[in-house]
Amino acid sequence: MTTSGTTPRILLLSGYDAASHRRWREQLSAMFPRYEWQFLALPPRFFRWRIRGNPLSWLNEPLLQESWDLIIATSMVDLATLRGLHPRLANTPCLLYMHENQFAFPVSSGQNASADPQMVNLYSALSADCVVFNSGWNRDSFLAGADSFLKKLPDAVPEGLIETLRDKSRVIPVPIEDRLFADRRPLMNRACPHLLWNHRWEYDKGPDRLLKFLQVLDQRSMPFRLSVVGERFRSYPKAFDRIREQFGPCIEHCGFFENREDYDQLLRQADIVISTALHDFQGL
DSSP states (O other), rough: OSSSSSSSEEEEEESOHHHHHHHHHHHHHHHHHHHHEEEOOOOOOHHHHHHHHHHTTTTOGGGGGSSSSEEEETSSSSSHHHHHOGGGGGGSEEEEEEOOOOTSOOTTTTSSSSSSSHHHHHHHHHHEEEEESSSHHHHHHHHHHHHHHHHHHHHHOTTTTHHHHHHHHHHHHHHOOOOGGGGGEEEEEEEEEEEEESSOOOGGOOOHHHHHHHHHHTTTTTOOOEEEEOOSSOOOTTTTHHHHHHHHGGEEEEEEEEHHHHHHHHHHSSSSSEEEEEEEOOOO
16 A cells, blocks of 8 residues: 555655765666655765764655555664654665675774664664665675674673564665676686776775785786776875876776766776675676
8 A cells, every 4th residue: 555545655765875885876876767756865974974874864864754555774874763753664674785884894094983884773773663784794794793793892781682683684685787798798808907996086995905015016027007097085095096106008998987888888887896795795
């Protein structure tokens, strides 16, 4: 039964709308065009503020005062607080989609230690009617991390929380369009391969490891061409500047592709895709 008796209405909340999160929600809505979709999305910056402050940022949002048949929230959304601040949402079915989980997310040396991100994930998962993960590893590391976290709390921790979370957890991998597997070049340029590194320009994607890897190739006189592409923010690791300084003549592309077709073309042209990431919950 829908709220209006006609087209089901879905509100999707993206608390940290990075490129991969945006691509995921746009593809999801395109796959189910018979539903009426609305989105609330916050820019991918100020991580600690985003994960803890999104209920405040959306406090006066008119869409949260409307009736919905389903709420889909990403793992950066403080779903428990949102449902508490907006009574209309208390009885609306809510699905939490875990792009990543903070129990298995590597902590930057520049960040202050805090349990807030883990608590947001935990409370949101408990508040949701269903929790969907993009991989079995994501689910398992979340449950194991939450279990370890709860065991460290001093007292008054209810029993059966992990079993409750496990029972309502599902795994649905992120789909990749069939067209991206078409028109592949059959041969690789082994004499001078085109290396592609395509990640967010942040510490957890291992840019220092990428720099060291390229330096080793250079020391061994192994020729290569290089593309370093991905979403870049106002503050980014200095390793990327060093890569451009040391390997400028080898670089074919550097930065973010605004045009999706241009990026898809690069994927088809590259010989080897490399990852130096400390983790990759949703590497597409």
